[in-house]
Structure formats: C-alpha cells, structure tokens
Amino acid sequence: MSHAQRAPQSPQTPQMAEPLSTVADTVIRAVRGALITAAVLIVLALFFGRLFGPLWKSLNVDESFSQTLAGLASLLLPLAVYLALGMGARAHRKRSTTQAAVITIALATVAVAIFYILNTSQGAGAAAEQSSLQFAATQTADGIVVDAIEPGGAAELAGLLPGDVITALRRDPITLAQLESAVAESEPDTPFRLRLLRAGEEMQLTVRTVAVAVESAGLKLGPIAAAWIGGAAVALIGLFGPPGWAPYILLTVSLSPLILGFAWLAVATVSYRTQGLLPIDAQGNVGGLTLENWSFLGIGGEAPATPIWSYAANSLFIAMLMTGVTLVLSSMAGYALSRMEFSGRRFFLSLTLILHSFPAVTLLIPVYLVLLNLGKIPLIGPHIGFNSIGGIALVMIAFGLPFGVWLMKGFFDNISWDMERSALIDGASRWRTFWEIILPQIRPGLLALGIFSFIGGWNAYLIPAIFSIGTKAANLPVYIRTLTGDTNAVNWNQVVAVGVFQMIPILVIFVFAQEYLLNIYSGGSKGSS
Amino acid sequence: MQVDIQNLTKKFGDVTAVADVSLDIRDGEFVAFLGPSGCGKTTTLLMLAGIYKPTDGTITFGERIVNLVPPRERNIGMVFQSYALYPHMTVFGNIAYPLKLKNVSRADQQERVKRVADVMGIGELLDRKPAQLSGGQQQRVALGRALVKEPDILLFDEPLSNLDARLRLTMRAEIKALQKRLGITSVYVTHDQVEALTMADRIAVMNKGRLEAYATPEDLYDHPRTTFIANFVGNPPINMVDVELAQENGQVVARCAAFTVPLDSERVRKAVAHGRKLTMGIRAEDITLGDDAALTGEVYAVEPLGREDMLDVRIGAESFFALATPQQRMRAGDRIGLHIDAERLQFFDPATGKSVLWE
Numbered sequence: 001m002s003h004a005q006r007a008p009q010s011p012q013t014p015q016m017a018e019p020l021s022t023v024a025d026t027v028i029r030a031v032r033g034a035l036i037t038a039a040v041l042i043v044l045a046l047f048f049g050r051l052f053g054p055l056w057k058s059l060n061v062d063e064s065f066s067q068t069l070a071g072l073a074s075l076l077l078p079l080a081v082y083l084a085l086g087m088g089a090r091a092h093r094k095r096s097t098t099q100a101a102v103i104t105i106a107l108a109t110v111a112v113a114i115f116y117i118l119n120t121s122q123g124a125g126a127a128a129e130q131s132s133l134q135f136a137a138t139q140t141a142d143g144i145v146v147d148a149i150e151p152g153g154a155a156e157l158a159g160l161l162p163g164d165v166i167t168a169l170r171r172d173p174i175t176l177a178q179l180e181s182a183v184a185e186s187e188p189d190t191p192f193r194l195r196l197l198r199a200g201e202e203m204q205l206t207v208r209t210v211a212v213a214v215e216s217a218g219l220k221l222g223p224i225a226a227a228w229i230g231g232a233a234v235a236l237i238g239l240f241g242p243p244g245w246a247p248y249i250l251l252t253v254s255l256s257p258l259i260l261g262f263a264w265l266a267v268a269t270v271s272y273r274t275q276g277l278l279p280i281d282a283q284g285n286v287g288g289l290t291l292e293n294w295s296f297l298g299i300g301g302e303a304p305a306t307p308i309w310s311y312a313a314n315s316l317f318i319a320m321l322m323t324g325v326t327l328v329l330s331s332m333a334g335y336a337l338s339r340m341e342f343s344g345r346r347f348f349l350s351l352t353l354i355l356h357s358f359p360a361v362t363l364l365i366p367v368y369l370v371l372l373n374l375g376k377i378p379l380i381g382p383h384i385g386f387n388s389i390g391g392i393a394l395v396m397i398a399f400g401l402p403f404g405v406w407l408m409k410g411f412f413d414n415i416s417w418d419m420e421r422s423a424l425i426d427g428a429s430r431w432r433t434f435w436e437i438i439l440p441q442i443r444p445g446l447l448a449l450g451i452f453s454f455i456g457g458w459n460a461y462l463i464p465a466i467f468s469i470g471t472k473a474a475n476l477p478v479y480i481r482t483l484t485g486d487t488n489a490v491n492w493n494q495v496v497a498v499g500v501f502q503m504i505p506i507l508v509i510f511v512f513a514q515e516y517l518l519n520i521y522s523g524g525s526k527g528s529s
Numbered sequence: 530m531q532v533d534i535q536n537l538t539k540k541f542g543d544v545t546a547v548a549d550v551s552l553d554i555r556d557g558e559f560v561a562f563l564g565p566s567g568c569g570k571t572t573t574l575l576m577l578a579g580i581y582k583p584t585d586g587t588i589t590f591g592e593r594i595v596n597l598v599p600p601r602e603r604n605i606g607m608v609f610q611s612y613a614l615y616p617h618m619t620v621f622g623n624i625a626y627p628l629k630l631k632n633v634s635r636a637d638q639q640e641r642v643k644r645v646a647d648v649m650g651i652g653e654l655l656d657r658k659p660a661q662l663s664g665g666q667q668q669r670v671a672l673g674r675a676l677v678k679e680p681d682i683l684l685f686d687e688p689l690s691n692l693d694a695r696l697r698l699t700m701r702a703e704i705k706a707l708q709k710r711l712g713i714t715s716v717y718v719t720h721d722q723v724e725a726l727t728m729a730d731r732i733a734v735m736n737k738g739r740l741e742a743y744a745t746p747e748d749l750y751d752h753p754r755t756t757f758i759a760n761f762v763g764n765p766p767i768n769m770v771d772v773e774l775a776q777e778n779g780q781v782v783a784r785c786a787a788f789t790v791p792l793d794s795e796r797v798r799k800a801v802a803h804g805r806k807l808t809m810g811i812r813a814e815d816i817t818l819g820d821d822a823a824l825t826g827e828v829y830a831v832e833p834l835g836r837e838d839m840l841d842v843r844i845g846a847e848s849f850f851a852l853a854t855p856q857q858r859m860r861a862g863d864r865i866g867l868h869i870d871a872e873r874l875q876f877f878d879p880a881t882g883k884s885v886l887w888e
Contacts, residue, residue, distance in 0.1 A: 418613035418686075421580050425684075426674070427601035427630035440617040 030088025037084040045073035086238020108235035131209040139176040143167040158207040168195035269497040293497035315475035319457030321393035334408025356402035411445035530681035537586035561729035569738040606675030607684040614659035621655040685717040756882040765850040787845025794871035803885040810875035813850040822866030
C-alpha cells in the first residue's frame with residue numbers, strides 16, 4: 001500500500017492509468033483493510049488465548065506468556081483498526097487531502113462507536129456483571145460509615161452491621177472511593193479483609209465479593225470523547241504518517257509493558273511505595289518521593305554498618321578475577337585443543353562438554369569440602385579457601401571454564417592453518433605465533449568471553465552465597481539477599497534500589513559491548529575486520 | 530640452494546599421503562608439483578617448509594639434512610593460496626614481520642621493506658590493511674613478505690587459484706620473471722597444468738601420493754610415461770581408445786569395435802613389437818579434418834573457444850576431441866573425415882598403464 005505511494009512517478013505503476021479513486025472506493029478499501037486487520041488480530045488472540053494457552057497448560061507449563069500475547073492482541077485491536085482505516089484512505093490524498101481526512105475521521109468515528117457498543121454490551125451494559133460487597137456507605141472524617149446492608153448480601157453474610165466504621169483494608173487506611181474502585185476491579189469471590197470500628201472496638205471482618213448485575217450507568221461523555229479523539233488521532237497518523245511507520249507504531253506499543261517495567265524500576269527506587277507507576281506516600285496520596293532507599297550510598301539517610309562499597313568491591317574482584325583467569329586459561333586451552341594433536345585430546349574435549357552440562361548445584365558439597373581443605377594450605381590457603389574472594393572466584397572459574405574453552409576452540413577453528421604456518425615459516429616461535437598472530441584475530445571472541453565472564457562474576461549469587469559467611473566475601477547479590485531475608489519487614493523499594501545500583505555497570509557494558517556479545521552465538525570473527 | 534629429496538614418505542595415522550618420493554631440485558631451478566587434489570603435493574611442500582615432519586626418507590638443503598629442522602631455521606619463503614596475510618597488521622607490518630623476528634634493526638627494516646615493495650609495485654599501499662586490498666594486491670604483499678628475508682628457497686602453494694583469469698595470466702608471467710631474475714630455487718604446487726607447463730623448468734607429476742613423472746614440460750607433453758600423465762597433461766584431454774593392432778596386406782591397422790584404420794609410422798611399428806592389444810592415445814591437435822580420410826565420424830557437439838572450435842566427434846561408441854577453425858563452421862550432426870598423424874601417436878599397455886614407447 002505504502003509502496004505504491006512512493007513510486008507514483010513510475011510510468012509502469014498501474015495506479016497512474018486508473019482514474020482517481022472515488023469516495024466510495026476509498027471507503028470500501030479502508031473498511032476492507034480494517035476488517036482484515038481486525039480479523040488477523042482476533043485470530044491471533046483466539047490462537048494464543050484459546051488454543052495455544054490451554055495446550056501449554058495441559059503440559060503443565062506456565063502459560064502466562066500466551067495469555068499475555070492474547071491480551072496484547074486484543075488490546076492492540078482497536079489501535080490497529082484505526083491505523084488500517086487511515087492507511088486505507090491514503091490513496092485518496094491524491095484527489096483531495098481534506099476529503100481523505102474527513103473520510104478517515106468519519107470511519108474512525110464509526111469504529112469508535114462500534115467498539116464502544118461492543119464494550120458496553122460486554123462489560124458495562126445491562127447484561128454486565130460487576131463485583132460488589134453489597135452495602136451502602138458514606139465517607140466521614142472517621143472512616144467509611146456503613147449506612148445500609150443489602151439483605152442476604154455478601155456484607156450481611158460476613159456479619160457487617162450498619163453503623164460500622166471501616167478504617168482500613170488489611171493494614172492500609174482506605175477511603176470510600178478507593179474501596180469502591182478496588183471492589184469494582186476485583187474478580188468475584190475476592191476476599192476483602194476490612195478493619196473496622198464497631199462501638200469503639202476495633203475488629204476485622206472478611207467480606208467476599210459477589211457478582212451482581214449492574215444497571216446501565218448511562219452514557220458517560222468523558223470516556224467516549226477521549227476514545228473518539230484518540231481513535232481519530234491514530235487514524236490520522238495512519239493517513240498522514242510517513243509510509244512504513246505502521247510497524248514501528250505497533251512495535252512501540254507492544255514493547256510498552258517492558259518499558260513500563262523499567263520505568264517502574266526507576267520510580268520505585270525513589271518512593272516509599274508505588275501504586276502503578278505513581279509514587280504514593282503513607283496517606284495514599286500521590287507524592288512522597290524519598291532518597292531513603294538509596295541510603296546505602298550515604299545519601300538521604302543513615303548508611304548501613306557495612307558500606308555497600310565493600311560488597312561492590314567484592315563483586316568487582318570476583319568478576320575481574322574470573323574474567324582474567326578465564327580468558328588466559330580458555331584461550332590457551334582452546335588453542336591447544338584446536339591446533340595440536342596429543343593423546344587424550346578427544347577424551348578431554350568430551351569431558352569438558354560433560355562438565356559444561358553438569359549442574360553446578362550437585363557439586364556444591366564436594367566443592368565445599370575441597371575449599372575447606374584448600375584453606376588449610378599455609379600462606380595462600382586463606383586467599384583461596386572457604387569464605388574468601390579467591391575461593392569463590394576459583395569455583396566460578398572452574399564451572400565457567402568448559403564453556404570458555406569450547407568457545408575459544410570454536411574461534412580458533414575458524415582461523416586458517418595457513419596463518420600460523422606462515423608465521424612459523426616467517427620465523428616466529430609457537431608462542432609468538434599464538435600471541436602475535438592468532439590471538440589478535442580472535443579479539444572479538446576474547447572480548448565476548450571477557451564480557452560474558454565479567455557479567456557472570458558480577459551477578460553471581462549461588463556460589464558466593466554458599467561459600468561465604470558474613471560480609472568478608474559477600475558480594476552485591478548476597479547483600480540483596482540479606483535485605484530480604486531478615487525477620488524484620490522488607491523494604492522492597494530499597495531492594496529495588498540496590499538492584500538498580502548493581503545493574504548500572506552491566507547496563508553500561510551492554511550498551512558498549514552488545515555487538516561482541518552476539519559473537520558468542522555466531523562463534524566467529526565474521527563481520528569484524 | 531639445491532634440494533634433494535630421497536624416499537620421502539608421510540603418513541597421517543593409517544593414511545599414506547606421500548609415498549616414497551625421490552627427486553632433486555637444482556640451484557635456481559623452478560619446479561612445479563602437479564597433480565589432482567589429494568595427491569600429496571601440498572603435503573610434500575609442507576614437509577619442505579618444515580611444517581610436517583617426514584615419516585620416512587630425507588630432505589637435504591645443500592649439504593644439510595633438514596628433516597627435523599624447525600621452519601624458522603630453514604630460511605624459506607612461502608606464498609599461500611589464501612595469502613595468509615596477517616589481517617591486524619598493515620602491509621608494512623606484514624612484510625616487515627619476518628625481519629622483525631630476525632631482530633633486524635628498524636632502519637634496515639624500513640629500507641628492505643621499501644625495496645621489496647617497490648619491486649612488487651605495492652610501494653603506495655604500505656599503510657593499508659590487507660582487507661583494503663584487492664586480490665592481486667594481496668598476492669603481491671604475500672610474495673613480498675616471502676621475498677623480504679632473501680630466502681634460499683621459495684615455496685608456492687597454489688598462489689594464483691584465487692585470482693581471476695586475467696590477473697592470473699599477469700601474475701604468472703611476473704612470478705616467473707622475478708624468479709629468473711633473483712635466481713631463487715622455487716617449488717610451485719598447482720593443480721593447473723597450464724601453470725605448470727608455462728612456468729616450471731621441470732614438473733613433478735604426483736598421483737595418489739606417488740611421483741608419476743619428473744621431467745621438463747616438453748618431455749612430459751610429448752613423451753608421457755603413463756596413461757595418467759597423458760590424461761592429466763594437455764587440454765583438451767588426450768583421446769584414448771583401446772585398439773588391437775594387426776597386420777593386413779603388409780600394413781598395420783588399428784582395429785576396435787567402432788572402426789578399423791590403417792596406420793604407418795615408426796611409433797606404430799615399435800608398438801606392434803610390444804604386443805597387439807594396446808591403448809592408443811591421440812591428441813586433439815594431431816587430428817586434422819578432411820574429406821578423403823580413412824575415418825569418418827559425426828560431430829556430436831561443438832564448443833567454440835574463440836580462436837578455435839573444439840569438436841566432440843563420435844565414431845560408433847568412441848568419442849574423440851578434435852579441433853577446427855571457426856571458419857570451417859562445423860555444426861552438430863555434420864559428417865567429417867578424421868586424419869590421424871601416425872607419427873604423434875602414443876601407445877600404452879592397457880594392463881599397467883605404462884607407455885610402450887618411452888621408458
């Protein structure tokens with residue numbers, strides 16, 4: 001569609017020969033496009049929601065992913081239809097831009113109306129059901145005063161009496177408006193644990209919501225106008241946007257859950273609590289930003305007894321040790337395995353492969369014993385034994401080496417033998433050939449493995465958590481664990497803040513090194529000269 | 530530097546790559562190793578280079594047996610098919626690398642690299658990286674790198690196979706001229722018989738790890754010792770036909786299922802003395818087309834080669850390559866007479882494949 005737009009000068013283009021499209025043509029084309037788009041998305045939603053999801057579920061696989069996709073497809077449906085309408089009317093712009101815009105807006109209006117009718121008939125119309133606690137109340141300064149109880153309703157069953165003053169939902173203070181919206185959003189049979197005052201006594205009651213038929217709330221003009229303006233705007237983007245934009249718009253929208261996740265991460269680190277993406281304070285009002293979560297950095301509050309830098313330094317040492325040793329050993333072993341013939345070579349190769357696929361968890365106890373004994377070596381023992389950075393790095397290196405050796409071997413295998421033959425004939429020793437000729441050529445591989453090891457070492461949790469005690473050799477992930485594991489209340493926002501702090505170096509590395517990381521999976525120096 | 534190879538054998542596990550090869554290379558001589566892929570020619574070359582150690586036999590450079598001498602102590606230069614340029618070094622770095630390894634002073638390196646680069650015509654490219662060069666330029670850099678340390682022996686491993694046809698022709702002449710001018714003993718491995726025939730002083734034809742023949746190009750072409758050599762050398766390939774020689778009316782005739790043709794020459798008489806059932810070889814250029822010939826065949830296919838047309842002529846079940854000028858306007862389906870030059874015939878023993886004319 002957009003392609004034909006771009007090449008009107010070409011005399012071969014059939015559109016030139018045809019008369020300009022009439023209004024009826026344009027409407028038909030736009031509606032057809034919209035119907036096809038809608039059909040595709042409906043099929044997709046049905047596929048993921050009704051076929052794919054249950055199929056996975058039957059295999060005992062968590063299938064929230066397919067549900068998400070199904071939800072996304074239905075969520076995108078109106079948007080895609082508006083876009084398709086606008087794009088269907090594109091051809092009409094050659095005749096008259098104003099007419100095209102009018103047609104687009106008119107069609108979008110019809111589409112908005114159809115969606116609205118579909119929505120109300122399904123969700124909020126006469127046949128719709130809504131969760132309710134079945135009592136009437138008013139908001140006072142003391143709390144929510146229960147005015148009347150529906151006979152035989154959920155509130156009565158739970159034992160709620162008129163005159164009760166509801167103060168909180170679980171431990172959180174609540175207003176009537178908040179309670180109503182929470183109830184409306186809930187599924188039927190959701191328990192609400194209400195804290196209330198009855199004759200001055202504080203008590204708790206759990207009321208379960210029930211589904212009740214809702215009388216039509218009448219036309220609310222606000223949402224309709226918003227939907228109409230949004231729909232028309234999207235349709236006009238379809239009409240006037242540069243050709244080829246539609247995929248980007250759709251991709252951006254479908255990416256939004258991911259983006260929202262990161263946005264929440266950022267917001268959560270600087271707030272006491274969040275509701276959705278909004279930071280809220282103790283009273284439930286929007287606001288209440290704080291730097292307290294970052295107090296581990298010595299800002300906005302009292303720094304903890306063991307400064308975060310000690311954990312960060314441990315993380316860094318482990319990562320650097322791992323990177324350095326893995327690079328040196330993997331490249332040398334990989335070279336030997338790729339180039340030299342020696343007895344036991346094949347055996348060694350299969351052994352490393354087995355080790356690579358061996359779950360590290362199963363080796364924890366033997367490794368613990370080994371580390372304990374290593375620690376008994378005089379002089380160097382304390383640096384490579386149990387509860388030492390060296391010991392942790394040693395174990396991680398051992399688990400990481402098989403992968404590194406295989407990766408490096410793959411890179412070396414890709415280098416022509418002629419290269420080192422040439423170097424040997426030119427007069428280089430084997431070592432110089434390796435160092436001056438071959439290694440520089442697998443630099444992309446070295447970088448990839450180095451970054452990979454560094455990230456692995458920086459983020460390592462299992463090994464440091466098990467082979468360290470206290471704070472001497474604990475790294476950042478272990479620190480995060482201590483934040484969540486204590487008996488006192490967990491400040492999740494602080495956990496998030498430390499997590500973000502830990503993520504920053506990785507993020508920086510990713511920005512600069514994603515190209516090299518991809519090399520791990522291509523296993524060659526292709527594409528890098 | 531003269532090179533002497535005696536009973537050279539190389540085995541990889543159970544596979545024998547080179548078997549009992551003996552040959553000598555004179556000082557300043559240009560020798561080509563010719564053979565199909567997998568015939569052991571590159572293995573032999575790599576043994577000369579010192580990359581592979583011989584399983585058996587000796588390699589002598591001058592007076593010195595070098596079997597166990599590592600490559601860097603052999604003072605050889607080698608050019609690879611893939612050029613094997615070091616991609617992370619500039620052209621200068623590439624050419625200077627052998628000198629750097631010999632601890633030649635920086636000033637000397639500059640001077641010698643410059644000199645070689647000028648000889649090779651790549652003086653302008655010294656700052657470039659190999660990836661920025663064309664195939665021909667890379668080839669020159671590789672050659673320059675091999676020459677810069679003034680080697681005693683130059684080894685070439687199919688250096689021209691990656692170049693386009695035209696460039697190959699130019700480089701062929703250049704390498705040949707350079708080798709003659711510098712007088713460096715050279716060994717050149719190739720599967721392209723034209724390269725071997727045009728460049729080499731002597732050609733060692735190898736087949737299945739064995740040395741089939743070691744002779745000058747002319748000798749190889751005119752006096753093939755075996756059917757393998759006759760088949761491998763020459764383009765279009767030699768026509769081979771199993772015949773029975775018989776005396777008829779005081780004349781020798783060659784007879785096979787498809788035809789009977791009288792032949793008379795010294796070679797034919799010599800062949801008859803060896804036996805009756807023989808394989809007869811006729812090169813395409815030794816067949817002339819004419820109307821009044823003892824043999825007639827049908828043109829099956831015509832391949833225009835520009836200067837001449839190559840004909841595939843069928844006589845019964847036998848197929849012959851013959852050459853015609855484009856002016857003769859041969860068409861598939863034409864009937865033509867074939868005139869065989871009996872003085873140029875080759876005869877082989879069908880059982881052993883050995884020539885009955887040449888020892």
